[in-house]
Amino acid sequence: MTAIFKREFASYFASPVGYAVLAAFAFFNGIFMYVQCLFIGTSSLSNVFTSMFSTVLFIIPLITMRSFAEDRRNRTDQALLTSPVSIPSIVLAKYLSAAAMLLVCLSAYVIDGLVLSFISKPDWSVIIGNIFGILLSGSAFIAMGIFISSLTQSVIVAALVTFVVNVLITLIDTIATTTSNEAVNMIVNVLSFQEKYAQFALGVVSFSDVLFFISITFIFLFFTDRVIERRRWA
Amino acid sequence: MIKVRHLTKTYVRDKALDDVSFTVNDGEILGLLGPNGAGKSTTMNIITGYLSCDSGSVEIQGTDMLEEPTKAKKKIGYLPEVPPLYSDMTVQKYLEFMFSLKKVRLPMKEHINTVCEKTNITSVREKLISSLSKGYRQRVGLAQALLGDPPVLILDEPTVGLDPEQIIEIRRLIRELGKDHSVILSSHLLSEVQAVSDKIVIINKGRIVAEETTSTMTQSGKATNRLFVEAECRKNTMLTLLKNIDGVTGVKYLSETERGCHEFVIDSSRDVRRLVFKAIARTDFSILKMQPAERSLEDTYLGIISGSAAPADEKAPDNKPDDKGSEQTASEETSAEEVKEAENDDSDI
Numbered sequence: 001m002t003a004i005f006k007r008e009f010a011s012y013f014a015s016p017v018g019y020a021v022l023a024a025f026a027f028f029n030g031i032f033m034y035v036q037c038l039f040i041g042t043s044s045l046s047n048v049f050t051s052m053f054s055t056v057l058f059i060i061p062l063i064t065m066r067s068f069a070e071d072r073r074n075r076t077d078q079a080l081l082t083s084p085v086s087i088p089s090i091v092l093a094k095y096l097s098a099a100a101m102l103l104v105c106l107s108a109y110v111i112d113g114l115v116l117s118f119i120s121k122p123d124w125s126v127i128i129g130n131i132f133g134i135l136l137s138g139s140a141f142i143a144m145g146i147f148i149s150s151l152t153q154s155v156i157v158a159a160l161v162t163f164v165v166n167v168l169i170t171l172i173d174t175i176a177t178t179t180s181n182e183a184v185n186m187i188v189n190v191l192s193f194q195e196k197y198a199q200f201a202l203g204v205v206s207f208s209d210v211l212f213f214i215s216i217t218f219i220f221l222f223f224t225d226r227v228i229e230r231r232r233w234a
Numbered sequence: 235m236i237k238v239r240h241l242t243k244t245y246v247r248d249k250a251l252d253d254v255s256f257t258v259n260d261g262e263i264l265g266l267l268g269p270n271g272a273g274k275s276t277t278m279n280i281i282t283g284y285l286s287c288d289s290g291s292v293e294i295q296g297t298d299m300l301e302e303p304t305k306a307k308k309k310i311g312y313l314p315e316v317p318p319l320y321s322d323m324t325v326q327k328y329l330e331f332m333f334s335l336k337k338v339r340l341p342m343k344e345h346i347n348t349v350c351e352k353t354n355i356t357s358v359r360e361k362l363i364s365s366l367s368k369g370y371r372q373r374v375g376l377a378q379a380l381l382g383d384p385p386v387l388i389l390d391e392p393t394v395g396l397d398p399e400q401i402i403e404i405r406r407l408i409r410e411l412g413k414d415h416s417v418i419l420s421s422h423l424l425s426e427v428q429a430v431s432d433k434i435v436i437i438n439k440g441r442i443v444a445e446e447t448t449s450t451m452t453q454s455g456k457a458t459n460r461l462f463v464e465a466e467c468r469k470n471t472m473l474t475l476l477k478n479i480d481g482v483t484g485v486k487y488l489s490e491t492e493r494g495c496h497e498f499v500i501d502s503s504r505d506v507r508r509l510v511f512k513a514i515a516r517t518d519f520s521i522l523k524m525q526p527a528e529r530s531l532e533d534t535y536l537g538i539i540s541g542s543a544a545p546a547d548e549k550a551p552d553n554k555p556d557d558k559g560s561e562q563t564a565s566e567e568t569s570a571e572e573v574k575e576a577e578n579d580d581s582d583i
Contacts, residue, residue, distance in 0.1 A: 003334035007320070014322040079318035079378070082282040083335045084307040232286045234245070 001089040004080065008067070008097035017066070018101065021059045025105040028055040033112050043120035045112055046202055049130045053197055056102075056138055057166040063101050064145025065159035067094045068224070073153045081232070091146070091224050095217075098142045099135070106131050126202070133200020136213040137193055141166055143220035150227045169193050235260055236281065236386055236416050241290035243276055243440075250276045251287070251440045258433075260385070263412035265431030265448070266420040267535065273440040274420040275315055278390050281418065282312045294386050295416075308337065311384040315391055317375025321364035325355060325374055328363060329381065338382035345381070352407060353377040368395035376404065380411075387417045393426060405430050424535055436538050444538045460527035461500040462488075463510060467519035469496050479513050481506045495522060 012018030029052060036047040071077040080090050109131055116122040144165060149158040173195060176188040189195060196209040236258040243251040251273050258264045266274045279285040281292050283303045292299040297306040320328055329346050338345065350356045353373045358366060363374065372395050379387060392408065393401045408430050411417060421427050427434055428448055436444040465472060469487060476485045481502045488497040500510065507524065514521050 003331055006334075007323075007331050011320070011322055074318075074321070075314065075316040076318045076320055078279075078284055078312070078314045078316075079332065079335070082284050082307055082310065082312050082314075083332075084304045084337055085335065086304065232284070 001085060001093045004085065004090060004093035005097050005100075008094055009100055011066075012063075012097075012101050017062060021062050021101065022105060025055060025059055026108050028052065029108045029112065033115070037112075037116070043116055043122055045109075045116070045122065045126060045130070048112065049109070049126075049134070049200075050198060053134070053137075053194065054170070056134060057141065057170060058163070059105065060102070060138060060141045060145055060166065061159040061162035063098045064142055064149055064162060065155045066149070067098065067146045068150040068228070069152050069155045069158040073155070081228075087228050088221075088225050091221050091228070095139075095143060095146055095221055098146065099139050102138045102142065103135060106134060129200055129205055132205065133197055136200070136210060137197045140193070140213045140216035140220070141169075143217040143224075147220040147224045147227070150224045235293075235295060236264075236418065237291075237293040238277070238281065239291045239293075241277065241280055241292070242288045243273075243280060243285070244288055249440050251280070254290070254437070254440070254442055256435050256442065256445060258416045258418055260416055261413055262433060263408065263417040263419060263431045265427030265434045266418055266437060267424065267427050267434055268420075268422065268437040270422060272437045274422075274437055275390055276440075277437065278312070278314075278388050278418065278420060282310055282388055283307050284312075284314075308382070309384050309386050311379035311381065311387045313375045313379040313387075313389045313392055315394075317371055318378075319363045319371055319374060321362070324360055324362055325350075325366070325377075326359045328374065329359075329377060332378040333381050336382045340382065345383075349377045349380045352380060354403065369397060369400050372396055373400070373404070376407075385415055387411060387415050389417065389419045391421055392419060393421075393423075401426075436535060438538070459502045459504060459506070461502070461507060461510065462497065462523070462525045462527060463500060463514075463521065464491055464495060464497045464523040465514060465519050465521050466495045467514075467517075471517075472496060472498065472514075472519065475513055475517065476500055476510065479506055479509050481509065491522075497523075499527070 012021070029048070032048045032051045033045075036051060037043070037045060068077070071080065081087070109127055113122045113124060113127045141162075145158070145162040148162045148165065149155075152158050152161075169191075170193065172188050173192050176185050176192075179185065196206075196212060199206055199209055238257070239255050241251050241254040242249070254273070254277055256264065266277065268274050276285065280287045281294075281299070283299050283306065286300075292306075294306045294309045297309065299306040320331070323331065326346070329349070330342065333342055333346060347356075350359060353376050355370060355373050355377055358370055358374075363371065366374065372392070376389070376392060379389065389408065393404050396404060405426070408417060408419065412430070412432070419427065419430060431448050433445070433447050435442055463476070469490075473485055473487060476482060476498060479500075479502075481504045482500055483503055484501040486499045486501075488499055491497050500506065507526065510524065511521065
């Protein structure tokens, strides 16, 4: 499993994808940091983090698109699946490498904090809470992206579908604003990623929200495992 | 040792494998032969645990693939039809990755060096896999299969894309590996299987249609009494002469090879070479060529695949396939009436 994790993580930087993801994240983080923090003269990074949520949605398909789709296209899945490593370990290794890539992107938040510390006193609990929160919600998105990647041989299709799914998930919140039906609102509240992430952006860590993201991650990694196992029996 | 028992695999509605069973002993090379789509790769993919089967079992050195896949997979080196290479890695990095993936417990540096030397890829170790030629990619694929020195090697068309010199080299390597490994080698090339394997399993439409040692199969192919004779002669007299030789069951006229020279094929119930020679020697005809037809492994293979024993080639091995007249007359089987007519014709000359 360690071997797969190392290879997958290194592969992000063996092609322009890893650098493009990092550059995109740093670019948008820089813009939001300037506009919503430095320009208006506040030391609160909460607005920056909330705005960055959409950037995360954009970069996650780029991180997960290749995980299984490329292996199938290049037939390297034969090397993995005939090695003495179980399918859950393969799925976990790919998930962890994608999560590690996201963590590298999130290091930009620490830089934000350090920059602020020169001119004011940043709230490190909010910064740490945010990194934790975005890692959790991001991990759920990553698990979904890996699942989608396992369904196709096309990297482009995997990226597009993941992106569309991510956008649809964030649009769930807007459904709530268009209806007064309580049942719909309740379901939307339960399923809303953005609502839960907003709590982290404010530095509030709720156990139920943490459990929600972990559950989504687990469910989709399990689905991925089943898809690969099912293909062996097809 | 590899024991494959009653493997059955269905893809949606098509039966890809139907009750496939065979055994490969230690130090034995088994050639899995069959036309494209016969089920060779499916068999190999099931043996290596990449695919599952509907029923049946695979035992690798006493370990059941279905019950203990992780343990069984450690004992296998697999080169699939398309080598599983990461094109963004260098050969060295890739082999290091595969070494770790296979959980090999040997000194990494020395072992990779040995494998690279065996497969002759030392010179490209620092190159990106994406920049390698097909031949080198195939060899890197073979190198990863050899990592960990597994007792069982499964090689799916290992010489595809190699140049003739490399093919000889890889075949030599496989033969060497076959001395102390159980090797399954698939190919649709008969010559390849014939050159390397101790035993041949012919698979067609998912079923095993023949399982014999290479020498037995080749020998059985030779068990035919068919003789090609080229002589300077009169065609019809020669046909009569040959037909009347004791033991001859049929004579076919093939073609006129040059002016006044004709070629015939003689089928007989026993070896009639001496009788043919003596019969012709008694006339004023001259034998230019006399050659027994050997059914090649290819004939045997094609016969098995088509469901019946194939007849030997109707042309002598060195006969020009486009000989004028051969098509028209190749199937002229002599009958008693024809022989009589021939005698009359010749007397007019």
